[in-house]
Amino acid sequence: MVHVGKLNYEELLNRSDSKPMDFTGKPMRGFLFIGADGLDSADDLDFWVEKSFEFNRLLNQ
Template identity: 25%
Template sequence: MAYDINLANRIRERLFELPNIEEKAMMGGLTFMYNDKMCIGIIKNELMCRIDPAFHETAVEKPGCRTMDFTNRPMIGYVLIEQDAIKIQEEFDYWINLCLDFNKKAKSSKKQKSK
C-alpha cells in the first residue's frame, strides 16, 4: 500500500528541526517516531495522528477527522485526518502540534530484544 509522498514531505519539513525523529514503514504506510514513540503517520493519503485519548471525542467532531479503526477495532487516541482538512498550513500545524504535545506524556512501546 503506497502512501502520499507529498504529505510525507510536508511532515518531514515540519519536523526537520526536532531531534530524535525516525521514519519507519508501518501499517502499510509511513510512521514518524519521536523520542522512540509513535507520533505521526500516513496511511494512504490521510494523516494519522496519535493524540491524547482524553481529547479524542472532541477531535473526531472536527471536519475531516475520524477514529482510526484498523481491523474494525476503534483505536482511541489515534485519528485519521483527510487531506481536505489539512490543506491550510494552520490546520496542518494544529494536528501536528496535538501529536507533539501528547508525545511528551505518551508511553513508549517497549523495544523487543534481539535473540
C-alpha cells in the same frame, strides 16, 4: 494518522476533518485519521502536528 491520546480524543473526533482510525474493524482509541481537508493548508497541518506534540509531551513528564 495522528496519535492524540485519549484525553482529547472525543473533542478532536468531533471535528469535520477527523474520523476514528480503524484498520481492523475496531477503532484505535487515541488515534485519528485526518482527511485531506484537514491538511489543506499549513495552518491545518500545524494544528494536527501540535496536537500530536501535546500528547507526546504528556508522555515525557
